[in-house]
Amino acid sequence: MKKQQVDKRSSLALRTWSKLVKNRLAMLGMIVAIVMVLVSVFANLFAPYDPSKIDFKSATRAPSWSHLMGTDKMGRDVFSEILYGGRISIYVSVVGSVLGSLVGMILGCIAGWFGGKVDAFLVRLSEIFLTFPNMILVLILVAFVGQGVNNLIFIFFITGWMTPFRMIRNEFLSLREETYVEACKAFGISNFSIMFKQILPNTISPIVVATTINIANYILQEAGLSFLGLGVPVTVPTWGNIMNAAKSVEVIRNYWWLWFFPGTVISIFVLAVNFAGDGLRDVLDPNL
């Protein structure tokens, strides 16, 4: 009996996997994203220079064979900075997005399962959060909690729980009427167990998609915040911090490599994650 169940599950996983492999754009996106993550994680193996080594003698050099993407105003190698910068940018957005989804998931379970006043309260709360432009909400929180890698993660998860919350809640509203839930209740299984063990696994695929798409959004937000100089402290290299230099017209005009390369890297990564997310949605949506 148990073995059969395991087989069935793995065959579903296999079918999903083979559908995903056929979706070329999604596969391409995934491969590009994974390669970029790996290169960033192992930046110390790939980076030709120390990203924080200041060398004014070779400042603002145009791209060449010795400096593939040129050097910045302090003579740091832009290519190495981008490799190391990916670490923080990706770490912040992935952890922020996963935490946001977790909080949204738990609140969504509670709202969808208990309904009534709890539900009305949580829905209102999410509506209020959604009324504020996300970027402005993030800026307000930066004003209150200050800058920093962990602060940014905290801010991202505070501002990112609403979409997963609404998804899970809506799924719960329909799923809690299902016969299997009634059966569970009849067996005397606890609320907690029905919510998290029986119903929640059925709602996991939209969450996976929402989390993926959120990662892409947070990469963009981190880049924007750091570009403004309000994200991660300037001493830590991130993709946005490298672009911070491009706030001055002089840099835009004369040193194109200082903004063109980091901007392109951000765009490619976000594009790849979006492709992967769209592909996952097509594959995981049972209605298609």
Place this chain on the structure above:
Amino acid sequence: MIDYFFRKLLAIIPMLFIISIIVFVAIHFSPIDPINYLASPDMAANAANLAALREHLGLNDPIYVQYFRWLGNMFKGDFGYSIIDGTPISKIIAMKLPATFEISAIALVISTVFGIGLGIISAIRQNTFIDYFGRIIGVIGVSIPQFFFGIILIQLFSIKLGWLPMGGRLQVGYKTWWDHIPDIILPSVALGISMTGALLRYARNSMLDVLNKDYIRTARSKGIPEWKVYIKHAFRNSMGPTLVVLAFRLPILIGGSVMIETVFSWPGIGSIILQGVSTSDYPVIMMTTLMIAAAMLIASFLVDILMAILDPRIRFEK
């Protein structure tokens, strides 16, 4: 319809109320002395008056009394003062908010026209060159950082081609509003890119959905000209989901303006908030946010009304 209109309008009031409470509490518990924010700087300058002033402003009253007084003052147009330079906040907002609404509104027009237009043409001419073009724009729009796109626009159109100015809003020698149209173009396009991308994707998908419906086949079989099928039958029905995305994305437009205003040195609320955040001027940040939230609520109300006009079924929902 009138019933629906008032129901939606009434729904805004509790939201505004709650948001104003949040804003009040946030200012109240921020680490500033409220006297600097509630009294104009010349009144607060004299240290001997401070205690009397505190009593006069009711800072010793219970917090809910203070809240209602604060709310009442706001209706009278008294928004308090910036704690950094003592300017009345209402004056700052009145000066900068129009600049932001200007580029946001034009970005909205650009993205609606291009996004929905191109999305619908993409759907009608599926798998042709224009469809691929549209899909590429759609994907780039949601993946490129807006400020990066803005920098590219500056590099291309201001530095290389020299067609449009690099930034700024009101320059010397401008007489009418029309004189600064060239200044508006680049920031609005940069601000609208992500909205254009999102709208394009949704308009295309929803139009494709509608074109496969039975009533479209019926319309065609009745011999209605093809353009009329697209415009009268398909377009109107495909707008519902697209408008939802539009309403949902409006805040993103305003949020994006913070970055775009920095890139193009545009003197809007983005610059106020940014300055507020870096100088910890909490009252300015929160009051500006309150204004933005109110504007967002009104915008989403308008979208709701527009949707009810397009789809009569919505009016009768509870």
